[in-house]
């Protein structure tokens with residue numbers, strides 16, 4: 423067989439075996455093959471009505487997917503095309519079945535109870551095509567892990583086994599794990615690849631015990647060729663899961679089956695993880711993903727805005743990178759907000775004010791601590807800052823530059839340091855010089871103090887807001 427559509431009748435035959443004949447007649451008999459795209463990872467099928475599509479998705483998606491994957495093993499994504507002319511009229515047999523839907527549902531549930539539906543079909547890898555090597559931005563903070571992951575794809579099971587990746591949240595562990603899975607699947611579609619969060623593993627294991635199917639569970643995982651376990655820290659403290667996982671690990675490792683594990687901590691630091699597992703996690707390669715620094719964040723944002731088709735200038739990109747200093751997930755969150763807000767104001771330019779509003783709103787809700795400066799291209803200089811602070815405290819410049827230790831003046835001086843640092847990014851020694859030849863440690867101390875007050879002191883927050891306004895108006 424050469425044409426991909428040739429396999430379609432086989433898919434239908436397989437479905438006939440999986441679902442009742444009335445179900446097949448009602449929902450699959452008129453489903454037609456359209457195309458496979460994205461190197462076989464997406465299949466498009468034509469369905470006679472929207473209702474038909476919804477029904478399959480809601481009630482028969484597992485069977486449908488399994489049958490498709492039997493003959494199109496690379497397929498991850500199924501797309502439905504509703505044939506236009508038939509969209510309105512609903513096939514009579516479907517109308518009848520709609521009435522019987524609740525009945526069908528009951529049957530379905532019974533069937534589900536009978537088989538081991540908690541274990542997805544062998545050909546279902548759970549990979550999300552959204553995560554690829556192609557859209558993973560390589561920076562200094564993840565260069566090593568990206569190289570190692572690439573190496574694993576090329577020398578599966580032998581180069582680094584297991585590969586253990588750890589980092590704090592939102593830095594790309596799941597993305598890389600799935601990217602490896604996707605690349606391996608592309609390279610060798612016949613391999614049995616399984617991606618799953620450790621939490622799913624635990625739940626499946628518990629269900630297998632409840633159903634007295636422990637042997638079946640073991641068999642299922644022993645036949646895996648590539649095991650991708652996400653967030654292993656979840657099995658910490660869970661003794662029987664750890665025990666079963668230990669045996670699975672040994673079984674797969676002995677046969678050179680590739681294992682990749684991710685975690686929020688390095689193996690030794692996962693509390694409640696058995697020592698023998700910890701030592702196995704360290705057998706192969708342990709790598710971490712670091713938090714991206716400012717330049718890394720700029721690179722990531724540039725890549726993402728291009729893919730998302732968001733038009734931002736260099737200043738705005740740097741502003742985002744400066745404020746969202748936590749992780750890539752938060753960067754994506756902000757970019758999504760920006761995109762949505764741009765779509766809400768079609769025809770109008772997305773202004774710096776719009777951006778600042780989004781960043782401030784985002785910061786209020788999330789953990790990012792970077793300072794949101796209003797300074798977007800507007801020329802701000804040390805003198806303007808000094809003026810704004812003087813206005814805020816009703817002081818003279820000479821007060822701030824002088825040596826008085828009066829409380830108000832000292833605070834005004836510290837705030838000036840802080841603005842110099844955060845608005846102008848000046849170094850501590852330079853700030854010291856600008857403020858009448860002060861020592862850089864004094865300046866550093868001043869900046870730290872304001873940083874702390876900003877978090878704890880409402881009055882300080884208001885002062886900063888007001889000073890920013892003065893600055894903007896200056």
Ligand code: ADP
Pocket residue numbers: 553557558559560561564589590591592593594595596597598722750751754
């Ligand atoms: P983790 O599993 O470490 O918590 P994820 O893999 O879920 O993090 O990453 C969070 C989000 O950030 C995902 O949408 C992912 O695609 C994206 N992401 C993380 N790192 C990168 C990167 N280097 N390049 C592109 N996107 C990334």
Ligand code: MG
Pocket residue numbers: 595596597652653
């Ligand atoms: Mg994750």
